[in-house]
Amino acid sequence: TQLLEQSPQFLSIQEGENLTVYCNSSSVFSSLQWYRQEPGEGPVLLVTVVTGGEVKKLKRLTFQFGDARKDSSLHITAAQPGDTGLYLCAGAINYGQNFVFGPGTRLSVLP
Amino acid sequence: GAGVSQSPSNKVTEKGKDVELRCDPISGHTALYWYRQSLGQGLEFLIYFQGNSAPDKSGLPSDRFSAERTGGSVSTLTIQRTQQEDSAVYLCASSSRIAGVRQYFGPGTRLTVT
Numbered sequence: 001t002q003l004l005e006q007s008p009q010f011l012s013i014q015e016g017e018n019l020t021v022y023c024n025s026s027s028v029f030s031s032l033q034w035y036r037q038e039p040g041e042g043p044v045l046l047v048t049v050v051t052g053g054e055v056k057k058l059k060r061l062t063f064q065f066g067d068a069r070k071d072s073s074l075h076i077t078a079a080q081p082g083d084t085g086l087y088l089c090a091g092a093i094n095y096g097q098n099f100v101f102g103p104g105t106r107l108s109v110l111p
Numbered sequence: 112g113a114g115v116s117q118s119p120s121n122k123v124t125e126k127g128k129d130v131e132l133r134c135d136p137i138s139g140h141t142a143l144y145w146y147r148q149s150l151g152q153g154l155e156f157l158i159y160f161q162g163n164s165a166p167d168k169s170g171l172p173s174d175r176f177s178a179e180r181t182g183g184s185v186s187t188l189t190i191q192r193t194q195q196e197d198s199a200v201y202l203c204a205s206s207s208r209i210a211g212v213r214q215y216f217g218p219g220t221r222l223t224v225t
Contacts, residue, residue: 042202042216088153092212103153
């Protein structure tokens with residue numbers, strides 16, 4: 001059973017465009033994380049959101065945690081080729097002792 | 112080293128053989144996780160170690176899979192009688208309660224079963 005769904009599965013855009021990717025679940029999570037993974041490497045944590053309705057900004061990236069703590073979104077402004085990668089969301093279960101990952105959104109930003 | 116290391120980086124094995132994958136976590140990290148990632152997919156949880164507690168093995172797909180963590184540090188994931196569907200990247204991550212819930216991932220071991 002896939003607890004976390006991500007959409008879109010694939011996204012290819014031109015440099016300078018804006019985009020939003022989504023992470024959805026029917027389950028409530030105590031916290032939710034976003035990771036970016038590049039080919040041949042492990043995922044790298046971008047952000048952790050904990051409070052329902054929380055918004056965090058990391059330069060051109062804006063993360064939002066849904067009020068009910070079941071969903072999240074990642075918005076990228078003025079995408080750059082360096083943003084290319086697999087974006088994974090992960091929900092914390094067992095009070096952060098374990099995590100379930102979504103299938104990821106594969107983003108390609110073309111110069 | 113400063114990060115999580117895994118070895119080997121690549122492993123090709125014949126169907127039916129046993130393989131061992133190694134993970135060296137960040138020194139002092141009490142939690143260690145193993146995940147499996149099939150081509151282009153998300154991460155599938157396999158097993159979780161936390162300090163001296165009994166490991167959470169709920170993600171292991173079959174009894175051919177097992178893992179140990181010796182001395183609270185290095186971990187070995189063993190796959191017996193490998194099958195072609197075991198082909199994937201196996202990722203290890205570690206975390207520290209002090210640092211919160213952030214997981215630091217190794218580069219993974221790419222396993223190919225022929």
